[in-house]
Amino acid sequence: MRLTFSDQVEAFRAEFLSWLAANRPSQAEMDAEPSVSSAHSPAWARAWTRRMFDAGWLVPGWPPERGGRNAGPVEQLVYLEELSKAGVPRTTNPQGLGIIAPSILDFGTEAQIRDYAMPVLRGERTACLGMSEPGAGSDLAGLSTKAVRDGDRFIVNGQKVWTSGANYAEFCFLFCRTDPSAPKHKGISILLVEMDTPGITVRPLPEIVGPATPDLNEVFLTDVEVPAENLVGQLNNGWAMANGSLAHERGMVWLSGVLQLEMMWERLHHEAPAMLDRLDGLERGAVLDRMMRVYTDVQAARCLGYRGFARLVKGGTAPEQALMKAFASESERELAAVASEASGAAAITGAGPKADEELGGWMARYFGTFRSTISAGSSEIQRNIISEKVLGLPRS
Amino acid sequence: MELELTDEQQELRDNVRGALERFCPPATVRRMFEGDGAEQAAVAAEVWKQITSLDWPGVAIDEAHGGLGLSFVELALVAEELGRAVAPGPFLATVTQFAPMVQSVGDDAACARFLAPVAAGSLTGTVAFAEGDRWEPAAVRTTASRSGNGWVLSGTKSSVVDGSTAEEIVVIARAEGTSGADGLGVFVVPGADVAATVRPGLDPTIAVADLTLTGVAVPSDRVLAAPGSPEVGARVERAWHQATVALAFATTGACRRLFEETLQYAKDRVQYDRPIGSFQALKHRFADWYLSVERATALCYFAALTIAEDDPRRAEGASLAKAAAGDCQRLSAQEGLQLHGGIGYTWEHDVHFLLKRAKVGDALLGTAITHRARLARLLGLAPEVAA
Numbered sequence: 001m002r003l004t005f006s007d008q009v010e011a012f013r014a015e016f017l018s019w020l021a022a023n024r025p026s027q028a029e030m031d032a033e034p035s036v037s038s039a040h041s042p043a044w045a046r047a048w049t050r051r052m053f054d055a056g057w058l059v060p061g062w063p064p065e066r067g068g069r070n071a072g073p074v075e076q077l078v079y080l081e082e083l084s085k086a087g088v089p090r091t092t093n094p095q096g097l098g099i100i101a102p103s104i105l106d107f108g109t110e111a112q113i114r115d116y117a118m119p120v121l122r123g124e125r126t127a128c129l130g131m132s133e134p135g136a137g138s139d140l141a142g143l144s145t146k147a148v149r150d151g152d153r154f155i156v157n158g159q160k161v162w163t164s165g166a167n168y169a170e171f172c173f174l175f176c177r178t179d180p181s182a183p184k185h186k187g188i189s190i191l192l193v194e195m196d197t198p199g200i201t202v203r204p205l206p207e208i209v210g211p212a213t214p215d216l217n218e219v220f221l222t223d224v225e226v227p228a229e230n231l232v233g234q235l236n237n238g239w240a241m242a243n244g245s246l247a248h249e250r251g252m253v254w255l256s257g258v259l260q261l262e263m264m265w266e267r268l269h270h271e272a273p274a275m276l277d278r279l280d281g282l283e284r285g286a287v288l289d290r291m292m293r294v295y296t297d298v299q300a301a302r303c304l305g306y307r308g309f310a311r312l313v314k315g316g317t318a319p320e321q322a323l324m325k326a327f328a329s330e331s332e333r334e335l336a337a338v339a340s341e342a343s344g345a346a347a348i349t350g351a352g353p354k355a356d357e358e359l360g361g362w363m364a365r366y367f368g369t370f371r372s373t374i375s376a377g378s379s380e381i382q383r384n385i386i387s388e389k390v391l392g393l394p395r396s
Numbered sequence: 397m398e399l400e401l402t403d404e405q406q407e408l409r410d411n412v413r414g415a416l417e418r419f420c421p422p423a424t425v426r427r428m429f430e431g432d433g434a435e436q437a438a439v440a441a442e443v444w445k446q447i448t449s450l451d452w453p454g455v456a457i458d459e460a461h462g463g464l465g466l467s468f469v470e471l472a473l474v475a476e477e478l479g480r481a482v483a484p485g486p487f488l489a490t491v492t493q494f495a496p497m498v499q500s501v502g503d504d505a506a507c508a509r510f511l512a513p514v515a516a517g518s519l520t521g522t523v524a525f526a527e528g529d530r531w532e533p534a535a536v537r538t539t540a541s542r543s544g545n546g547w548v549l550s551g552t553k554s555s556v557v558d559g560s561t562a563e564e565i566v567v568i569a570r571a572e573g574t575s576g577a578d579g580l581g582v583f584v585v586p587g588a589d590v591a592a593t594v595r596p597g598l599d600p601t602i603a604v605a606d607l608t609l610t611g612v613a614v615p616s617d618r619v620l621a622a623p624g625s626p627e628v629g630a631r632v633e634r635a636w637h638q639a640t641v642a643l644a645f646a647t648t649g650a651c652r653r654l655f656e657e658t659l660q661y662a663k664d665r666v667q668y669d670r671p672i673g674s675f676q677a678l679k680h681r682f683a684d685w686y687l688s689v690e691r692a693t694a695l696c697y698f699a700a701l702t703i704a705e706d707d708p709r710r711a712e713g714a715s716l717a718k719a720a721a722g723d724c725q726r727l728s729a730q731e732g733l734q735l736h737g738g739i740g741y742t743w744e745h746d747v748h749f750l751l752k753r754a755k756v757g758d759a760l761l762g763t764a765i766t767h768r769a770r771l772a773r774l775l776g777l778a779p780e781v782a783a
Contacts, residue, residue: 001405001469002398003701272777285769288778292768295775296695296719303399303694310400320690327687380680387679391659391686394674 035092039165049123107233128169141185166217188238199224257328329372336366448517479646492642494521500635524553559605560592577629644721647757651728692724722764
């Protein structure tokens with residue numbers, strides 16, 4: 001047990017900080033053309049991704065030819081923390097960099113790696129994940145978008161929903177049913193689909209806050225023709241790959257939730273004196289008790305994430321990490337709720353465009369936190385997973 | 397930050413747990429709950445004898461004074477296991493309160509005089525700090541008045557663990573006319589010199605008493621720090637971080653065991669032809685409870701590290717850990733009882749030992765509410781306590 005990192009890791013941090021200072025996009029540059037969707041990569045973002053790739057700072061844990069520098073897991077964690085502290089996004093296409101490119105590198109053909117994965121790493125292409133459907137949310141294996149083999153191509157018909165970034169992405173990592181007779185999770189395949197293929201219609205889904213810049217979309221596919229060589233990995237093996245790809249960087253997935261929570265706390269801590277000043281003594285006590293409970297959660301989230309991480313690095317298991325997604329996202333929700341309530345009428349100010357969400361009122365921020373508690377495995381599903389897989393309680 | 401135990405720490409924890417399973421099983425704890433005063437004293441003495449034979453009292457005492465010279469982390473792990481076992485006896489007060497206070501405030505002579513016998517298992521002690529059940533310098537009104545070469549102490553102390561049985565008592569008092577952290581003095585008083593009123597509690601394994609000091613004379617060689625000595629307030633606080641975090645560990649240890657046993661009960665107990673733990677409502681409650689236990693444990697580990705490494709965040713760490721342990725006991729005691737159904741409500745079942753130990757752990761040394769208030773002050777969001 002130790003509070004500080006090793007000298008080697010600190011040297012790594014110093015090296016990164018120095019490179020970052022010299023090569024990062026400026027705040028002015030980022031503000032001039034903000035990214036408004038999770039597949040929207042403005043020019044500065046593409047250039048930034050390319051700079052990181054060339055310098056081996058894109059995915060430090062990977063080898064240099066993949067944009068890394070063979071760094072260890074602790075170093076990778078420190079790198080992510082420093083980026084967050086500097087307020088510089090690692091990417092404006094998180095699904096592309098974090099899930100899609102790694103999956104193609106793991107399971108794809110040389111051609112797929114050349115045409116889809118490497119361009120994402122170089123900042124040349126962005127991608128979206130086609131998974132959820134109106135009838136397949138928590139029960140993703142129930143998806144029904146069909147892909148039927150016809151000669152040298154697949155014909156795809158169906159509909160996706162909640163597709164982040166589909167309104168900007170250049171291609172889609174599409175989960176579809178290729179064997180309707182098999183049990184649900186055994187008949188799923190993954191296709192790489194160019195978003196400009198005829199038959200694809202994208203309909204943005206404005207969100208309850210920031211409706212002017214939607215990130216979520218419906219994607220309708222009508223007789224869409226996809227070359228057969230765009231099948232990723234084995235036919236009907238999509239589910240297994242998804243659990244592999246969605247498990248990518250699972251050892252570190254908790255970190256982004258923690259960093260987001262900490263950023264939110266910093267904002268609240270900064271605004272708290274003004275909030276408290278408005279209140280009388282009794283109100284102040286009540287508000288401070290709730291704020292300090294939130295603060296305890298923020299510190300606990302960091303410590304709990306680190307606790308399991310040390311074991312994972314050593315090749316062990318960290319079952320308590322299953323708690324992190326629900327814990328971090330719900331703590332964020334409670335933080336925004338406390339901040340809203342402590343702000344009184346000042347909280348009702350809404351948020352404008354997505355890029356301004358951080359500057360919007362606490363009430364808008366509160367609604368925004370539901371994006372985290374609902375998606376990527378809702379809090380309710382997380383509790384099923386925790387109670388069954390970690391605690392061993394029998395299935396209902 | 398690496399918040400995982402080393403192999404040696406893991407081994408220490410396993411050894412302590414195994415030993416306690418042998419000499420302090422639930423049957424022993426039941427003797428504390430059901431015995432009269434004489435039986436309780438005998439049980440506590442038996443357990444202490446085993447503990448001293450294993451050198452646990454000296455775990456974090458310097459090797460120069462006959463201890464094992466390990467860090468606060470190891471001490472905290474022992475405290476956690478003792479909480480899990482609901483073990484009676486002088487360990488909590490002697491090793492997590494008395495010894496750290498002597499170490500933090502006393503000079504070499506005092507350490508040699510008082511720490512060596514603690515390490516050897518031949519001395520028990522405690523600290524009389526709180527007044528009006530507030531464990532903070534501003535609450536101290538017990539006075540220390542100059543008398544020849546020594547001092548005379550007068551006042552009352554509340555909720556002193558082992559207040560009526562400890563052989564030596566560290567008393568925190570203040571020079572007349574001072575307030576807050578100023579003017580504090582720290583004295584070691586023989587237990588026999590103090591009038592103690594036992595406060596019988598829900599958990600007989602933690603004995604608590606209120607003390608009255610009426611003109612208790614303290615010779616100069618029993619003064620750990622005279623009032624007005626530099627940094628007395630800070631030294632007292634530093635020692636009290638250890639007491640606070642150790643109690644947080646003990647409380648969390650009891651809560652974790654409560655969680656584990658209740659989880660097993662939910663897997664074993666069949667109703668409507670299925671284990672009750674298969675009902676989703678209970679599954680989700682267990683998931684929430686698991687979070688509460690892990691949340692408290694993670695913060696306890698962090699707090700222990702801030703003490704072991706003397707990190708500037710130690711005051712905050714102590715309050716984070718104690719607050720989280722307090723939140724944990726609230727859920728643990730509630731779910732531990734409720735999810736056991738009717739049998740949990742019986743004296744005959746062992747679960748109430750853990751329930752009561754969990755609750756007492758929050759009540760002493762500042763509740764979660766108190767420690768959240770302390771955090772607010774540490775973060776600069778509220779003014780310091782008025783003197």
